[in-house]
Amino acid sequence: xxxxxxxxxxxxxxxxxxxxxxxxxxxxxxxxxxxxxxxxxxxxxxxxxxxxxxxxxxxxxxxxxxxxxxxxxxxxxxxxxxxxxxxxxxxxxxxxxxxxxxxxxxxxxxxxxxxxxxxxxxxxxxxxxxxxxxxxxxxxxxxxxxxxxxxxxxxxxxxxxxxxxxxxxxxxxxxxxxxxxxxxxxxxxxxxxxxxxxxxxxxxxxxxxxxxxxxxxxxxxxxxxxxxxxxxx
Ligand SMILES: C[S@@+](CC[C@H](N)C(=O)[O-])C[C@H]1O[C@@H](n2cnc3c(N)ncnc32)[C@H](O)[C@@H]1O
Numbered sequence: 394x395x396x397x398x399x400x401x402x403x404x405x406x407x408x409x410x411x412x413x414x415x416x417x418x419x420x421x422x423x424x425x426x427x428x429x430x431x432x433x434x435x436x437x438x439x440x441x442x443x444x445x446x447x448x449x450x451x452x453x454x455x456x457x458x459x460x461x462x463x464x465x466x467x468x469x470x471x472x473x474x475x476x477x478x479x480x481x482x483x484x485x486x487x488x489x490x491x492x493x494x495x496x497x498x499x500x501x502x503x504x505x506x507x508x509x510x511x512x513x514x515x516x517x518x519x520x521x522x523x524x525x526x527x528x529x530x531x532x533x534x535x536x537x538x539x540x541x542x543x544x545x546x547x548x549x550x551x552x553x554x555x556x557x558x559x560x561x562x563x564x565x566x567x568x569x570x571x572x573x574x575x576x577x578x579x580x581x582x583x584x585x586x587x588x589x590x591x592x593x594x595x596x597x598x599x600x601x602x603x604x605x606x607x608x609x610x611x612x613x614x615x616x617x618x619x620x621x622x623x624x625x626x
Pocket of ligand 1: 402403404405406453454455456457476477478479482503504505506523524525526538604605606607
């Protein structure tokens with residue numbers, strides 16, 4: 394069921410099937426420990442949310458958390474903020490986090506736009522937006538996460554020189570994102586070849602662990618594209 398909640402800009406599914414008891418228990422017990430308290434102002438130095446982190450990366454819409462967890466384990470000096478309002482995905486991520494206990498993950502279970510507004514300016518080294526909901530119908534394009542408004546928010550939260558990393562298997566959304574970032578003018582597309590956007594092999598980001606949605610797209614015969622944008626100084 395698609396619905397817009399009163400308290401949030403998020404448009405999408407919050408929940409499908411009921412949670413298993415173990416996942417429900419983690420939502421009650423582990424989530425409050427990892428969840429950012431956005432009712433209070435953000436700390437001026439965002440790295441203080443993490444023990445010994447020297448930078449902070451954000452993943453928007455992490456689904457079941459495979460990419461978030463693997464990145465966090467591979468980069469212990471980076472603090473990772475993961476955002477996912479879909480309860481069934483979030484609870485599956487909590488099961489993985491509970492098993493691996495990475496120590497450098499904090500979570501937000503609501504719209505990523507509001508979270509970006511909460512973050513201190515220039516506090517992020519990277520923003521990952523991986524396989525965002527494609528909203529393929531023309532009348533729904535305005536729901537796509539990549540918009541001038543959200544690019545303003547990403548620009549503000551990123552450090553100058555910080556990276557916005559986008560992946561999608563939907564060709565129209567890839568072209569849309571190139572156009573939106575071009576129009577915004579605060580993002581420089583870091584392309585080593587003119588047709589970089591269409592490259593699968595060698596086109597994925599450094600240390601790329603893949604995502605669950607990407608594996609599904611490849612199984613269905615769709616080709617992923619990977620775009621890297623640098624926030625201009
Ligand atoms: C197609 S799924 C991809 C999940 C994951 N990134 C992957 O590649 O497996 C898109 C995810 O983005 C989340 N999402 C949609 N709008 C969002 C928003 N405004 N803020 C944060 N997450 C959002 C959805 O709940 C969904 O889990």
